[in-house]
Amino acid sequence: xHLYLPIAGLSVNALVIVLLGGxxxxxxxxxxxxGGFLTTPLLIFYGVPPAVAVASSATQITGASVSxxxxxxxxxxxxxxLGAVLVAGGATGSLIGGFIFRLLQKSGQIDTIIGLLYVxxxxxxxxxxARESARAVVAGWRGTPPPPVTTQRHRKWIAALPFxxxxxxxxxxxxxxxxxxxxxxxxLLTVLMxxxGGFxxxxxxxxxxxxxxxxxxxxxxxxGLFVTAATTLVHALTTHAVDLVLAGLLLVGSVTGAQxxxxxxxxxxxxxxxxxxxxxxxxxxxxxxxxLTWHPDALYTVQLL
Amino acid sequence: MRARFTARGAAAAKxxxxxxxxxxxxxxxxxxxxxxxxxxxxxxxxxSQTQIDIAYSFTGAELLLxxxxxxxxxxxxxxxxxxVVIKGPxxxxxxxxxxxxxxxxxxxxxxxxxxxxSFYAVASSRPLKDLVSPRTAAIYEIxxxxxxLSPANGSSANEQARFEAGLIDLKRRSGLYAEHPAAxxxxxxxxxxxxxxxxxxxxxxxxxxxxxxxxxxxxxxxxTRRIEVGKSGFERFVAGAATDFPLLYGLAAIGLSLLLxxxxxxxxxxxxx
Numbered sequence: 002x003h004l005y006l007p008i009a010g011l012s013v014n015a016l017v018i019v020l021l022g023g024x025x026x027x028x029x030x031x032x033x034x035x036g037g038f039l040t041t042p043l044l045i046f047y048g049v050p051p052a053v054a055v056a057s058s059a060t061q062i063t064g065a066s067v068s069x070x071x072x073x074x075x076x077x078x079x080x081x082x083l084g085a086v087l088v089a090g091g092a093t094g095s096l097i098g099g100f101i102f103r104l105l106q107k108s109g110q111i112d113t114i115i116g117l118l119y120v121x122x123x124x125x126x127x128x129x130x131a132r133e134s135a136r137a138v139v140a141g142w143r144g145t146p147p148p149p150v151t152t153q154r155h156r157k158w159i160a161a162l163p164f165x166x167x168x169x170x171x172x173x174x175x176x177x178x179x180x181x182x183x184x185x186x187x188x189l190l191t192v193l194m195x196x197x198g199g200f201x202x203x204x205x206x207x208x209x210x211x212x213x214x215x216x217x218x219x220x221x222x223x224x225g226l227f228v229t230a231a232t233t234l235v236h237a238l239t240t241h242a243v244d245l246v247l248a249g250l251l252l253v254g255s256v257t258g259a260q261x262x263x264x265x266x267x268x269x270x271x272x273x274x275x276x277x278x279x280x281x282x283x284x285x286x287x288x289x290x291x292x293l294t295w296h297p298d299a300l301y302t303v304q305l306l
Numbered sequence: 307m308r309a310r311f312t313a314r315g316a317a318a319a320k321x322x323x324x325x326x327x328x329x330x331x332x333x334x335x336x337x338x339x340x341x342x343x344x345x346x347x348x349x350x351x352x353x354s355q356t357q358i359d360i361a362y363s364f365t366g367a368e369l370l371l372x373x374x375x376x377x378x379x380x381x382x383x384x385x386x387x388x389x390v391v392i393k394g395p396x397x398x399x400x401x402x403x404x405x406x407x408x409x410x411x412x413x414x415x416x417x418x419x420x421x422x423x424s425f426y427a428v429a430s431s432r433p434l435k436d437l438v439s440p441r442t443a444a445i446y447e448i449x450x451x452x453x454x455l456s457p458a459n460g461s462s463a464n465e466q467a468r469f470e471a472g473l474i475d476l477k478r479r480s481g482l483y484a485e486h487p488a489a490x491x492x493x494x495x496x497x498x499x500x501x502x503x504x505x506x507x508x509x510x511x512x513x514x515x516x517x518x519x520x521x522x523x524x525x526x527x528x529x530t531r532r533i534e535v536g537k538s539g540f541e542r543f544v545a546g547a548a549t550d551f552p553l554l555y556g557l558a559a560i561g562l563s564l565l566l567x568x569x570x571x572x573x574x575x576x577x578x579x
Contacts, residue, residue: 003365004362005362005364005506007537007540007542007548008545011506012507060560060563063560063563063564063567064562064564064565064566064567065567067564067567067568068567068571068574071568072571109400109416110412110413112413113410113413116410230563233556233559233560234553234556234560236556237548237552237556238552238553238556241548243555245544245555245558246544248559248562248563249562252562252563252566253566256566256567256571259570260571293411294409294411296411297404297411299479300472301401301403301404302413303400303473304400304402305397305398305400306397306400306418
């Protein structure tokens with residue numbers, strides 16, 4: 002079934018987009034990542050203009066996060082205070098990101114920077130996750146207890162920051178500057194890469210800030226919800242690249258997929274699930290790296306003046 | 307240094323020749339009625355749609371161009387050919403060229419073009435090279451290689467040609483530039499019809515369909531029809547809202563995604579109970 006996307010200006014197979022949203026939704030339900038790191042490159046690969054892909058996948062992540070946030074907050078899985086600090090940082094980051102985006106667009110290097118960011122971040126996180134989950138899986142086979150994940154609960158540079166606050170849900174007594182900075186970085190990435198930032202936020206909260214695992218996913222979804230909503234607004238006002246039809250199709254798939262994913266994850270061993278996510282993340286990273294180094298299909302690109 | 311000057315000179319000469327071509331073309335068009343006089347035939351063209359609507363199910367269109375050739379003496383001579391040129395609105399473009407730097411492909415050089423037709427299709431009754439002389443083809447911009455794209459950077463002619471080739475290749479690949487030789491059929495020398503496919507990615511705007519009657523490599527009659535390509539219904543509403551009311555549009559997008567997410571959450575919660 003073909004549908005015309007009014008902003009992207011092309012006709013797509015609606016079923017493909019819904020299924021793409023569904024697959025990404027399953028991931029977001031399982032791991033608490035928005036899945037933007039998959040949606041954006043796949044949409045661009047499908048022929049959607051990059052700006053529209055980035056903007057519309059931000060809109061989609063907003064919707065996909067809602068059910069997750071609701072579910073986690075019912076289970077007391079959201080630290081709203083920490084979430085609010087992260088959102089404040091994220092909003093600041095998305096404003097700065099918007100400025101950088103325009104600057105890079107003008108110089109024509111935006112696509113290269115997006116590609117490099119994807120390769121560097123996804124490669125790094127994918128490798129770290131693969132190593133950690135592989136150890137856990139191997140330990141499971143041998144019947145030995147999984148090796149403890151070394152988290153430094155007290156990092157010197159974070160402890161050195163002034164004005165400490167108590168974050169009860171997260172079980173932390175740290176300066177809000179640290180999560181603010183973390184939020185700022187994810188906000189930047191949301192604008193530049195069209196990702197919710199969950200794949201940065203979740204490991205950073207766990208391993209850098211030392212947030213209690215119980216609230217990590219919920220708080221990350223909470224932050225993603227607000228920052229992607231802000232990003233949607235920024236894109237709607239500046240680039241006019243939000244495609245409602247495209248976002249709607251993605252949403253129909255992803256909200257359904259998210260529900261399926263949250264069921265599936267309860268039946269899969271967590272280390273296996275993490276291994277799967279690591280493999281997906283690494284695949285995307287390798288694909289992006291090849292895209293940067295292989296002789297491009299088209300040497301020339303066109304920009305409207 | 308000298309080579310550079312001659313290259314500059316060549317570019318200037320090319321620009322000058324293009325200008326004179328354009329002037330000549332305008333002059334020719336102006337005196338076309340006089341030249342044709344009473345002994346020359348007249349074209350009566352028509353199009354199947356003067357308005358192409360892009361609606362939700364738009365996957366492209368087939369534009370039918372047809373018409374009659376009227377001869378003053380009523381007897382059609384042998385060897386009549388017809389070419390139809392469909393052109394979209396022109397736009398200024400920046401074309402970027404990638405080069406391998408430190409192992410990765412990045413945008414390296416660029417060239418500006420002042421007027422690039424967003425869409426260009428030519429259909430003809432025979433291959434263009436058999437139809438018109440290169441000179442005529444250049445004057446009337448018949449054929450993709452004869453488009454005047456007005457490069458604006460003042461770089462060397464070689465470089466301009468390279469970027470032009472890259473741009474045309476890109477447009478061809480996306481189906482926005484196309485040549486359809488043998489897509490026009492002429493019946494008994496008096497009726498012609500051409501069918502030109504319009505791809506789904508077609509840009510919106512005011513299009514022109516120029517019909518040329520060609521005999522012995524010369525254009526003996528010409529006529530133009532306008533075609534409007536626009537979004538209609540819901541698509542028009544959405545595209546209009548996105549540019550005219552960006553704040554409301556953005557809030558609506560957020561609202562829609564929140565609503566869909568919430569509906570799914572309560573829907574699935576019910577289903578599970």
